[in-house]
Amino acid sequence: MLKPLQKRIVIEYPEVEETTASGLVLPSSAKEKKQTGFVVSIGNDIDDEDGIKVGDQVIFEQHAGTEVTYEGKDYLVIDIKHILAVLA
Template identity: 35%
Template sequence: MAAATKKKPSTKKKSKVALQPLGDKVVVERDESLDTTAGGIVLPDSAKDKPSRGTIIAIGTGKLLDDGSRGSLQVKKGDRILFTSYAPETITVGDDEYLLMSESDILAVIE
């Protein structure tokens, strides 16, 4: 059963990400998990499941093909996605935490 997630509140100032992924890599901001269960039980940080959903905030230039050209990515900046939980590399920039992963680690786009 998947953990409940919520979209991050937009109270913080949006800043430009200092990460530019290369090739078929994407940078994702993970959705936050809920602090309480549906029954009203408050969860401590250690008991929260990290959601495998997020929003793409930067994309690379595409995979380098055998003929030297770049293949375009199937996802775009701003897409909400579902990804494998073991694949991403966690990157911290300032106070923000991002995930760096290959496009192949993305399972679906949430519409």
């Protein structure tokens, strides 16, 4: 598994197939990436006071972080300061 450094987290965002009203399937390359995902790993510098833990669903800033493909899955490595909210 990817282990981020410092105050970064690894987010997995599920690929959702989107269909237009006329039935055309839009590939993921033709649409904006979602701004929500699930935390799968956190850096060593993140503690309980930061309020984020593995398994949380989070909302993050658009265009934040670095996209990484690891073992065939897409992840986003993002600094904790770009996290806007944790969904309850």
